[in-house]
Amino acid sequence: MSQQHPPTPYSASDAIAMLLADHQKVRQLFREFDQIRAQRDEADLKAELVEQLCEQITVHSKLEQEIFYPALRAAIGDDELMDEAEAAHASVSDLIHQIEALEPDDEQVDATVTVLREQLEQHLSDEESNLFPKARQAGLDLDTLHGEMADLKQELEGDSGPRPAPGSGGRRSGRSGQAGGDKPSRS
Structure with a gap:
């Protein structure tokens, strides 16, 4: 039997597909935050969502800054x-x-x-409408970049330890590891 894949103009092992999946995950976390933000009895869940959101954005940013952006900068010269x-x-x-x-x-x-969401949404839209098409036009080896990014993502997520699912009550204390508390490599 053949596997069913969602209709996309890129392969599952494509760096842009990986980044777009991260964009969707971040947008989903913002939607979940919106749904619970005013509910006083959901303070723990809200705190877990905020932590998860910050970790997701930080890991995603490191993937772009350390791997995707340098390759794209060299390829497009802009x-x-x-x-x-x-x-x-x-x-x-x-x-x-x-x-x-x-x-x-x-x-x-x-x-x-809210301010984070507004700034991030503008940035994600810019990436999706400007950077990603330029990456495709430049002929970047998106499969190789995907592999490098997947390795770094696994390393970064491994450093931060397992994240509890929102609502599980398993809140970690503090932010250890690169995914949550360390400054990104570029400031």
């Missing part, structure tokens, strides 16, 4: 576009650090997550 993308990452990283410094029940968390 330093201005790449500098803008990296500046967006720095801004998002700053917001994540602000969120991580807040107590989970701090009223500022909701406002900062």
Whole structure:
């Protein structure tokens, strides 16, 4: 029997497909956050979602900054576009650090997550409409990049330890490892 794959213009082992999947995961976490943000009895779940969101964004950013962006910069030679993308990452990283410094029940968390969402959505849209098409046009070896990114992602997620599912009550204390608390390689 043949496997059924969702209709996409790229293979499952494609670097852009991996990044797009991360984009969708982040958007889903924001939707879940929106659904519970005003529910006082869901404070623990909200805190877990915020932690998971920050970790997901941080890992994704490292994949782009350490592997995808350098390859794309070399292939397209558009330093201005790449500098803008990296500046967006720095801004998002700053917001994540602000969120991580807040107590989970701090009223500022909701406002900062909202600003994070707005900035990140603009950045994701820019990537999807500008950077990713340029990567395809440049003829990058997206399968090889996918392999490198998958290895780094596994390493980063392994460093942060297992994440409990939202609502499981298994909240970890603190943010250890590269995926949550360390600054990204570019600031």
